[in-house]
Amino acid sequence: MNADQMKQIAAEKAATYVEDGMMLGLGTGSTVFYLVEAVARRVQAEGLQLTAVATSSRTAKQASELGIKMIDLNDAPTLDLTIDGADEISADFQGIKGGGGALLLEKIVALNSRRNLWIVDESKIVPQLGAFPLPIEVIPFGLAKLTQRLEAEDLHPVLRRQANGELFLTHNKNYILDLHIGNIPHPHVLGEWLDHQTGVVEHGLFLDVAKTVVVGHPAGPEVLQ
Ligand code: 5RP
Numbered sequence: 001m002n003a004d005q006m007k008q009i010a011a012e013k014a015a016t017y018v019e020d021g022m023m024l025g026l027g028t029g030s031t032v033f034y035l036v037e038a039v040a041r042r043v044q045a046e047g048l049q050l051t052a053v054a055t056s057s058r059t060a061k062q063a064s065e066l067g068i069k070m071i072d073l074n075d076a077p078t079l080d081l082t083i084d085g086a087d088e089i090s091a092d093f094q095g096i097k098g099g100g101g102a103l104l105l106e107k108i109v110a111l112n113s114r115r116n117l118w119i120v121d122e123s124k125i126v127p128q129l130g131a132f133p134l135p136i137e138v139i140p141f142g143l144a145k146l147t148q149r150l151e152a153e154d155l156h157p158v159l160r161r162q163a164n165g166e167l168f169l170t171h172n173k174n175y176i177l178d179l180h181i182g183n184i185p186h187p188h189v190l191g192e193w194l195d196h197q198t199g200v201v202e203h204g205l206f207l208d209v210a211k212t213v214v215v216g217h218p219a220g221p222e223v224l225q
Pocket of ligand 1: 027028029030031032059084085086088096097098099100102103106
């Protein structure tokens with residue numbers, strides 16, 4: 001079984017956590033794509049009344065085309081449940097997100113949600129964070145100076161580009177630096193340091209955010225909480 005099939009298994013299980021009348025947060029990525037399909041099927045089949053906020057225009061378009069009512073976060077009360085993918089999750093549920101570049105909107109939506117659930121294939125569960133390069137969203141102004149500061153801290157920043165070689169731009173027209181750290185033994189210490197670096201808009205360390213993780217295995221979904 002390939003990773004995509006395991007993502008689908010996790011997404012379909014997570015869709016069962018959605019209840020009638022909920023205010024949902026919808027993440028971004030290939031796993032969330034399957035989630036949106038599964039939630040939309042429940043809306044059709046069971047007539048669930050849902051309202052949702054998306055973390056990217058891609059998710060918003062897919063969800064609204066499938067009949068899920070989408071609103072702006074500013075018009076939403078506290079979200080009942082946000083379901084999102086992740087790039088790495090450690091045993092104590094700390095996560096790296098932002099592989100798709102939507103980390104800023106994802107973090108804002110996550111922090112405005114009563115409950116966060118992550119959906120991943122089994123390869124994303126790791127003993128320690130850091131093998132996946134940690135994305136940080138940065139302001140274009142002064143990029144070279146910030147890059148030097150990160151290099152001096154041995155954080156090995158690499159400016160993200162698209163497949164065609166053009167610079168990757170976030171929803172807010174910022175850049176992404178991917179930090180090739182290798183091992184993050186103390187994510188809270190690193191997260192706090194990054195929080196204080198002027199020019200860093202947000203980082204992809206999602207710490208103490210998710211209480212539930214649904215992992216897709218070939219044998220079926222596993223719920224960790
Ligand atoms: C986007 C994210 C995604 O949730 C993360 O990259 C996982 O993506 P996928 O489900 O495609 O593996 O953080 O910014």
